[in-house]
Amino acid sequence: MANSSYNELTYNGLWKNNVALVQVLGLCPLLAVTTTTVNGIGLGIATTLTLVLSNITVSLIRNSVRAEIRIPIFVLIIASFVTAIELAMNAYFYDLYKILGIFIPLIVTNCAILGRAEAFASKNAVVPSFIDGLMMGVGFTVILVLLGAVRELLGQGTLFAQAHLMFGEAAEWMTITVIDDYNGFLLAVLPPGAFIGLGLLIALKNVIDQRAQKKAAQATAVETNTDSAVTTTG
Amino acid sequence: MPFNTPTSPHQLAPTSITRVMVMVMLALIPGIIAYVWFFGWGVVINICIALVTALSCEALILKLRQRPLTPSLSDGSAALTAILIALTLPPLSPWWLTVIGVAFAIIIAKQLYGGLGFNPFNPAMVGYVMLLISFPREMTSWIPPSALADNSLDFLETALFILFHTLPDGVTFDALTEATPLDSLKTHIALGNTVDEVRAQLGLDEEASRVLSVIPIFGAIGGKGWEWIGGGFLLGGLWLIYKKVISWHIPVAMLGSLLAMSSIFYLIDPEHYATPMFHLFSGAAMLGAFFIATDPVTAAASNRGKIIYGCGIGIFTYVIRTWGGYPDAVAFAVLLLNMCAPLIDHYFKSSVFGHKKG
Numbered sequence A: 001m002a003n004s005s006y007n008e009l010t011y012n013g014l015w016k017n018n019v020a021l022v023q024v025l026g027l028c029p030l031l032a033v034t035t036t037t038v039n040g041i042g043l044g045i046a047t048t049l050t051l052v053l054s055n056i057t058v059s060l061i062r063n064s065v066r067a068e069i070r071i072p073i074f075v076l077i078i079a080s081f082v083t084a085i086e087l088a089m090n091a092y093f094y095d096l097y098k099i100l101g102i103f104i105p106l107i108v109t110n111c112a113i114l115g116r117a118e119a120f121a122s123k124n125a126v127v128p129s130f131i132d133g134l135m136m137g138v139g140f141t142v143i144l145v146l147l148g149a150v151r152e153l154l155g156q157g158t159l160f161a162q163a164h165l166m167f168g169e170a171a172e173w174m175t176i177t178v179i180d181d182y183n184g185f186l187l188a189v190l191p192p193g194a195f196i197g198l199g200l201l202i203a204l205k206n207v208i209d210q211r212a213q214k215k216a217a218q219a220t221a222v223e224t225n226t227d228s229a230v231t232t233t234g
Numbered sequence B: 001m002p003f004n005t006p007t008s009p010h011q012l013a014p015t016s017i018t019r020v021m022v023m024v025m026l027a028l029i030p031g032i033i034a035y036v037w038f039f040g041w042g043v044v045i046n047i048c049i050a051l052v053t054a055l056s057c058e059a060l061i062l063k064l065r066q067r068p069l070t071p072s073l074s075d076g077s078a079a080l081t082a083i084l085i086a087l088t089l090p091p092l093s094p095w096w097l098t099v100i101g102v103a104f105a106i107i108i109a110k111q112l113y114g115g116l117g118f119n120p121f122n123p124a125m126v127g128y129v130m131l132l133i134s135f136p137r138e139m140t141s142w143i144p145p146s147a148l149a150d151n152s153l154d155f156l157e158t159a160l161f162i163l164f165h166t167l168p169d170g171v172t173f174d175a176l177t178e179a180t181p182l183d184s185l186k187t188h189i190a191l192g193n194t195v196d197e198v199r200a201q202l203g204l205d206e207e208a209s210r211v212l213s214v215i216p217i218f219g220a221i222g223g224k225g226w227e228w229i230g231g232g233f234l235l236g237g238l239w240l241i242y243k244k245v246i247s248w249h250i251p252v253a254m255l256g257s258l259l260a261m262s263s264i265f266y267l268i269d270p271e272h273y274a275t276p277m278f279h280l281f282s283g284a285a286m287l288g289a290f291f292i293a294t295d296p297v298t299a300a301a302s303n304r305g306k307i308i309y310g311c312g313i314g315i316f317t318y319v320i321r322t323w324g325g326y327p328d329a330v331a332f333a334v335l336l337l338n339m340c341a342p343l344i345d346h347y348f349k350s351s352v353f354g355h356k357k358g
Helices: A006-016 A027-033 A037-060 A067-092 A094-103 A105-109 A111-119 A126-156 A169-174 A191-228 B017-039 B042-064 B069-074 B077-088 B095-113 B123-134 B155-164 B181-190 B195-202 B206-212 B226-242 B249-268 B276-280 B285-292 B303-323 B330-347
Strands: none
Touching (some): A006 A126, A027 A191, A037 A105, A094 A105, B017 B042, B017 B077, B042 B069, B069 B077, B077 B095, B077 B285, B095 B123, B123 B330
């Protein structure tokens, strides 16, 4: 963690070290709730909030916690935040709370959160920990939403169905019916669809990375070759 | 990492993959003829669509993987997968159903695992099961055997329906379709009828059925028409065993255990369990035993392993057919045992030449 500049943290959280695509942590909620886009947004926000709050708290107390008992303390902190978030969702987003069900309390067991507390927040100052938690959470949320959107589109032919659960009755307009009179590709909504979808997303990320690497390698090769006056282009 | 090969392929005959695949396809012909006789031209059109899809998907993925095209495309394995899927689909299934199923089988179940020889699951069955759980309505809309249907479609009408979903005037899709014998037997038993009552109701001779306007879908031993299709596949399968393309272990173990299971329950309570012959000659039992379970890539390798593997498929087929949620179960049973094949290979290695049998 020598170089913890904020750009680096952002790049790490969103892309290079993405919780879902690279660390492959928190799969249980990721695969279980992403049947619709709105579910993905809901769980993503709850997880991000937990990550940010727990990272800040762990970072604040990092010097006063004995190393031997740090893990139970971290778990206790995470569990109290999750309980608070669960109660808040119960109060303000009751329908969404009912749909997400057990997966909100289960945020406690999301390894990504304990992982960031242990690997980053317990060794870094508050501000970098906050940025790290936020970016890891946003990276996780993006994948939740993406997977939710793909599965919802294939499974029901809509996007942002039941948006009112998240954003209130005023958000009914957000629901987009992409394909009218669509029979539904049930596999996408069923558990195998989640596994196959996540696998394809990971493959897509690897392809993009490989392309970028190849391009970078070519660029450096071209730079070193320009001196020898190569006339070919493209 | 040690690479545990269960058996060495000590084969002397100049057997190429292409030759095996072509012989398997030839062996399917009697079954396909019976199929066309009873269910019309739909299956032929489905096979054509499936073949085109399979070969183009295979070519596309090989291109993406930067592999040479010809050896994999010409070995016939993709074509065989396509034909097997087409044989499991309802004869009047819309074209996109075939395309999605075959594309899924070739791309996801076969090529993403590394192509022929590396797939842990039988691609045709993965494609079929995917379709069955994704599109239950389309996948269970079978037409009754054509000798019984009032308005059977000719070749052109079938093609038009499959491609454009248009039917001749005055014919509705619901009037054409009918649950399969296995399906209706299951439904009726769940309603509290006995097997004999169901067969009496739905297996009447043609005169009586016209009076009562019920379509008799049960034949002498299995489903009407199905028993002939099963017989066709049995014939082709026996020829494959005779030609030593497949060994007898898996088909005999699978059909034997299916026979044993159904006999036991039939003897205990013939009112609620269908006859053993009905189980053997309905659904995909024959096709599965000779053409699907025997896939050398996904089956167990040693002879003793093959017997365990075949028995497992037969038992699971009976269990899921009788107490499960789906009318036919060969595909599920094959996939379940595909999963067990590496374990079976681990415990039942074939003896090495020169060593004592152990």
